[in-house]
Amino acid sequence: MIILGIESTAHTFGVGIVKDEPEYILADVRAKYVPEKGGIHPREASLYFMREAPRVIAEALQSAGLRMNDVDGIAVALGPGMGPCLRVGATVARALSVYFNKPLIPVNHAVAHIEIGKLITGAKDPLIVYLSGGNTIIAAFVAGRYRIFGETLDMPLGNFMDTFVREVGLAPPYVVKGMHQLDKCAEESKEKKILNLPYVVKGQDVSFSGLLTAALRLVRSGKVKLEDVCYTVREIAYSAIIEVSERGLAHTGKKEVLLVGGVAASSVLRSKFEAMAALRGVDVKVVPPKYAGDNGVMIAWTGLLAFKHGITVEPERAYVRQRWKLDQADVPWGDP
Amino acid sequence: MTKPMYRGETPKIIALGAEAALIKHTFLGMPAVYKVRLPKPYRDPKLDLRLRSERTATEAKIIHDLRLAGLPVPALYYVSLSEGLIVMEYVEGDLLRDLINRRVSGYADLVRELGKVIALMHGLGVVHGDITTSNVVVREGTPYVIDFGLAKYSNELEDVGVDVHLFIRAVESTHYDVMEEVIMAFFEGYASIAGEERVKEIKEKVREIRLRGRYVEERRQKRNK
Structure with a gap:
């Protein structure tokens, strides 16, 4: 099983591709928005994401040596995060899901940070x-x-x-x-x-x-x-x-x-x-x-775990949730 | 410190808490808990000493005040600030957490009693700072509140609100399957001492505190109202 994941909750538009057996991580491409001064301006970040998204997706597929048809599902971080940023990732993911007829998998960004941590460190x-x-x-x-x-x-x-x-x-x-x-x-x-x-x-x-x-x-x-x-x-x-x-x-x-x-x-x-x-x-x-900051791999990996437990969302219902708290997300695969 | 008179029983570490080591032993022949705030290697030594002696002093004073006011808290036996040491009464009993988890009959009554004790404590101008069901020992039907490590003197609604918020959050994470019943019993007990008006005021404050956290769904709903 191969899942493509999209991260766009704050400063990074990232695309990761993973599969359910070693070496797990097939692609990891990121575009990071760096403000010239001050903190993250959500609109500026989202405009940057829109410009970068096609390139990042193409590079991810290319570096994994895959085509969209090889992918079994599209995972996307629907929250928590900044609205304008989240919407770019969600829009791209919905489009890919509908156009290529792939299941869409909703991922909580906070859960994803934890799951990639568990995968890489072996924490149980x-x-x-x-x-x-x-x-x-x-x-x-x-x-x-x-x-x-x-x-x-x-x-x-x-x-x-x-x-x-x-x-x-x-x-x-x-x-x-x-x-x-x-x-x-x-x-x-x-x-x-x-x-x-x-x-x-x-x-x-x-x-x-x-x-x-x-x-x-x-x-x-x-x-x-x-x-x-x-x-x-x-x-x-x-x-x-x-x-x-x-x-x-x-x-x-x-x-x-x-x-x-x-x-x-x-x-x-x-x-x-x-x-x-x-x-x-x-x-x-x-x-x-490398995996501590925001990235698409963690979204793809969590999406893979979720997909194996039957979690998907209809594209028309895949709303972003800016305040989707960690403890509001179901984790049916979490039993140690 | 002056050497206490040991009577037979060997010291036994009962808990290596985050804040301190708790050692069960005797003091002048009475069963006692030695609470030692050990230096933390991850803290700057000056910050470490400041935190340990400040907290030891505050904790000792608060336990003593509450005990003198007749509340079910351990009796204070001995204090040494430079060593971060407090010696107090050992309260023999079950943790309220375990009693709730075992669903012993009348656990809601115990929580109601706890609500009363906390209301009386708040009335005396003390907030506990870490009210959880693991910080309550039940002895002969009375809930003894222990671990005043983070307690402080305050009459401010904000601090009382945080105190209650912490209790609710602890119940939500530890007793999520009976949380509504437990929280309701707590407020019933609290109201019987402090009155319904005060409870209303506190609940409103707790709500406000919870909405301050990040990514809270309710906050948006409130804004859109």
């Missing part, structure tokens, strides 16, 4: 820590769904980090050579000073908006070194994430942690996770940077 029944620009979620599979045990009460970690470095003039670009500007700036702190900034953990939830406001105020006061603020902010934000993850482990009794999403690529964060996991005697599995 992990506590999932999903960190990206738009998501900060601690989840685990229980009875047919990925249930949320902790999340952010306001800003996602990635958005928090991006906003902070942008506001203090360090970005864009947000990530240079695989290192986030916040990590880079924090590493320059010689004294590793911990300034008086708020650390907010509520149960299994984190909150970053108060930290952002206080940190920006501190930078603007001009009384402290920027790198010391970066260091404090980074230590507080990462520690809070690890703390809620550790709570999630204690609560669920899971024996492995799976880090997924774009922010999982941070090596500083990973080493902190490893320190925590060693303490608790659990394994840490991290999606390698």
Whole structure:
């Protein structure tokens, strides 16, 4: 069985092609929208997607050495994400599905991050820590769904980090050579000073908006070194994430942690996770940077799992769902 | 610390929580829990010390205050801030989580009692910060609330709302098959102490808090209303 998957929830228009036996991944082509300044502008991103879509699809098929007729189904990320971006992927997928008479498979983007992580790392029944620009979620599979045990009460970690470095003039670009500007700036702190900034953990939830406001105020006061603020902010934000993850482990009794999403690529964060996991005697599995960010392969792979469990959608009913939460998606294949 | 008088029983780790190690032992001959907030290797050492001693102090003070107010919480025996240590009464019993999972008869009544205890606690200006059914030990029909590791003093509706929201979310993830019954019993108990008006106010706040999360379907519906 061969599935073609389309990702277009935020900054990346990606097409992946997978099959249900090793080597699994047949094609992975992406077009990433990089704003000149500021954050993602959904309309700009969607216009970019429209220009790039035909090329990306053609290249994916070509690199897999396949034609559309060889494909058994079209999977598409219908949410969560930015409306204009999602609609490009959905429109393209519906068109392919109808024109080539292929089943259309709806995929939840958050579930896809988890499934590709499980495929590549071999994690079986992990506590999932999903960190990206738009998501900060601690989840685990229980009875047919990925249930949320902790999340952010306001800003996602990635958005928090991006906003902070942008506001203090360090970005864009947000990530240079695989290192986030916040990590880079924090590493320059010689004294590793911990300034008086708020650390907010509520149960299994984190909150970053108060930290952002206080940190920006501190930078603007001009009384402290920027790198010391970066260091404090980074230590507080990462520690809070690890703390809620550790709570999630204690609560669920899971024996492995799976880090997924774009922010999982941070090596500083990973080493902190490893320190925590060693303490608790659990394994840490991290999606390698190549598949940590948004891509079409994860959509194709999740689509394949879904298709095998009979999940399809009629093209005329394949609406995008901007707020399709992780725990609203059925995962009939999820039993470890 | 001053050496406690050990009476026979060997120390036993009962839980390696996220926050602290819990060791069951005795203190002056009484069954006791030693709660030690151990240093975390993933935290900056200065941040680590700050968090551990602040939290130890707050937790000890809150347990003590609530106990003096007559609420079912462990009695405080001993505190050492520099070691992040609290010694308190060991409450022998079953976790409410397990009782609900085993569907023991009258579990809804226990949740109702818990609602009362939480309402009284909120009335005293304390929010727990991590109310889950695994943080409630039932001894002789009384639900003892434990683990005040994230508790704080607050009278603000926002904090009370978060407290209740956390409980609901924990029930949704842990007892999803009986969640409606459990949540309803909790609010019944709560209302019997705090009144229906207050419960209405809290429910509205909880709703608002939940809508703040990302990708919440209801938020769009609210906006379109």
